[in-house]
Amino acid sequence: MTLEYTGRLDDDTVFDTSRESVAxxxxxxxxxxxxxxxxxxxxxxxxxxxxxxxxxxxGLEAGETETLTIPPEKAYGEPSDEHVQEFETAELEEMLGGQTPEEGSYLEAQNGSQGEVTHVDEDVVRVDFNPRLAGETLTFDVEIVDVN
Known part of the structure; x- marks a missing residue:
């Protein structure tokens, strides 16, 4: 199945789309x-x-448009403390080639997942690897282009 889509959050922020004009x-x-x-x-x-x-x-057919509202449990789940990792500041700086991570910046783990730095002090850095859209209800406007 081939489709065009635009994904929005509850506040109408567009977080993803297949349409260049919308982007x-x-x-x-x-x-x-x-x-x-x-x-x-x-x-x-x-x-x-x-x-x-x-x-x-x-069950959607070519040419049909639909708005799908998807709760967190059928999307990216709820945020979990299990996905927040702590690193020793000195150790992480060494891994980053001497750079000190800043709160609000993003790091990529070895497995490719992205984490947001949520806390930095002299001893510890906390990185939140929860999916960016965890806890969000997502709304997708979809248009079915082709069904194969």
Whole structure:
């Protein structure tokens, strides 16, 4: 199935889209200059998208448009303390080539997951590896381009 989509948060902030025009209007294109905007092709049942989106796409036909509202438990889950990691400041600075991490900056773990630095002091750095959209209800406007 191939679709165009725009994802919004409860406050109407667009966090993701397949449409270049929407990305340009909302500033996403500026924030992600290397991103290519194109329709998304997903195989239903292959767990390529979040559970709530996959469920919402079942049975849709080419040409149909639908608004899917997806609660956190069928999207990225609720934020969890298990995903917040503490590092010794000196050890982390060494791993970063001598740089001191700043609160609000992002680090990438060895497994590729992104974490936000939420606390820095002389002894400890706390990094939150919860998904950026954890705890959020997501709304997707989808348009089915093709069903294969």
């Amino acid at each position: 340009e209007e909302t500033g996403l294109a500026e924030a992600q200059p290397d991103r290519e905007y194109a329709p998304l092709t997903v195989e239903i049942g292959a767990e390529q998208v979040i559970e709530g989106m996959e469920e919402g796409l079942i």
